Amino acid sequence: xxxxxxxxxxxxSFHQLDLNLNSTKKSSKILPPSHQYPLLNIxxxxxxxxxxxxxxxxxxxxxxxxxxxxxxxxxFPSNIKMVLAAIARRRKLLNDDVIIALAxxxxxxxxxxxxxxxxxxxxxxxxxxxxxRAVDISQCSKLTSTGVSELLENCxxxxxxxxxxxxxxxxxxxxxxxILKPTLHDVAGESWEELEQTDIGAAAAQSLRWLxxxxxxxxxxxxxxxxxxxxIINPKPSPFGYRGFExxxxxxxxxxxxxxxxxxxxxxxxxxxGFTARSxxxxxxxxxxxxxxxxxRLAFLERDNRLAPKRAKNARxxxxxxxxxxxxxxxxAKAMALASRASKSLQH
Numbered sequence: 131x132x133x134x135x136x137x138x139x140x141x142x143s144f145h146q147l148d149l150n151l152n153s154t155k156k157s158s159k160i161l162p163p164s165h166q167y168p169l170l171n172i173x174x175x176x177x178x179x180x181x182x183x184x185x186x187x188x189x190x191x192x193x194x195x196x197x198x199x200x201x202x203x204x205x206f207p208s209n210i211k212m213v214l215a216a217i218a219r220r221r222k223l224l225n226d227d228v229i230i231a232l233a234x235x236x237x238x239x240x241x242x243x244x245x246x247x248x249x250x251x252x253x254x255x256x257x258x259x260x261x262x263r264a265v266d267i268s269q270c271s272k273l274t275s276t277g278v279s280e281l282l283e284n285c286x287x288x289x290x291x292x293x294x295x296x297x298x299x300x301x302x303x304x305x306x307x308x309i310l311k312p313t314l315h316d317v318a319g320e321s322w323e324e325l326e327q328t329d330i331g332a333a334a335a336q337s338l339r340w341l342x343x344x345x346x347x348x349x350x351x352x353x354x355x356x357x358x359x360x361x362i363i364n365p366k367p368s369p370f371g372y373r374g375f376e377x378x379x380x381x382x383x384x385x386x387x388x389x390x391x392x393x394x395x396x397x398x399x400x401x402x403x404g405f406t407a408r409s410x411x412x413x414x415x416x417x418x419x420x421x422x423x424x425x426x427r428l429a430f431l432e433r434d435n436r437l438a439p440k441r442a443k444n445a446r447x448x449x450x451x452x453x454x455x456x457x458x459x460x461x462x463a464k465a466m467a468l469a470s471r472a473s474k475s476l477q478h
Contacts, residue, residue: 178396181210182396192214192223199231200227203231203232212234215229217400220400226250227251229245230254234259235260237259238261239380241386241387242267243268243387247273248272249274256285261287264291264380265285265292267281267291268292268342269295269299273299282306310361311357339360339362340361340365340377343364344364346364
């Protein structure tokens with residue numbers, strides 16, 4: 131009996147044993163190299179385009195073309211102008227003249243944060259850029275409530291606004307809060323239900339939905355939350371959005387508005403030049419290191435050679451201006467100039 135039971139158990143065990151080699155092969159799939167070695171799956175950054183390299187060179191010497199920017203900027207495409215404006219802002223060279231020369235009607239984003247743009251420059255840009263959707267005026271100490279009021283009243287498509295960040299900008303933001311709030315023309319009514327649409331004045335920037343104000347005070351926050359519920363202040367990143375709305379990237383203060391514009395540009399374009407000098411000083415001094423006086427001399431020669439074409443251009447301009455003034459003041463020279471023009475016209 132026991133032998134028969136043992137024989138049946140062994141037979142059942144053999145039936146349950148899977149000796150199919152194909153099933154083993156199916157279960158042990160060969161993983162591709164990218165799964166076996168995760169480091170091989172890292173995407174290599176694309177090399178910058180030739181246009182980006184050229185813009186980087188122009189950006190490193192941007193201060194040399196500011197004087198002639200109104201003459202050469204009209205030849206640039208709209209996207210190139212925006213990249214140059216972003217580089218100028220990062221290099222602390224963005225002011226009224228630069229932003230007015232580069233402004234383009236197709237722009238939907240305007241980032242002048244931390245710049246020297248004033249009310250005049252902003253008003254001129256608003257006349258050109260009529261379709262602005264996101265604007266960053268944070269840390270603009272030269273902007274007052276006059277310029278910001280013009281921005282809020284004239285930008286009909288403005289959805290995202292960033293302000294504050296420095297004492298002057300914080301004060302300007304608090305002064306402009308009343309522009310965002312709707313006004314009540316008829317205060318004698320007994321209830322809100324009896325008011326007509328014409329009795330409630332529309333607030334400026336009707337399309338404004340996102341306000342980025344990192345250092346907003348408690349009173350301003352409560353006032354805006356009660357009287358302007360349509361405006362969402364300092365939204366937090368969330369995979370579910372905010373009340374069913376997807377939060378745009380421009381509404382997060384962690385990244386600059388113009389970051390996507392310069393993502394293909396070498397960051398060395400707007401790097402601070404002082405870093406190189408500090409690294410030289412902090413490095414271990416060797417016997418073959420140049421003396422400090424020689425370094426200053428070489429730096430002066432480099433700057434002198436770089437500015438030589440500009441000086442030559444200015445000299446030619448002064449010479450032409452002097453010749454023109456001489457011709458206009460001297461009657462004999464004027465007669466000679468008219469005679470030369472007449473002879474040239476007769477020859478042709």
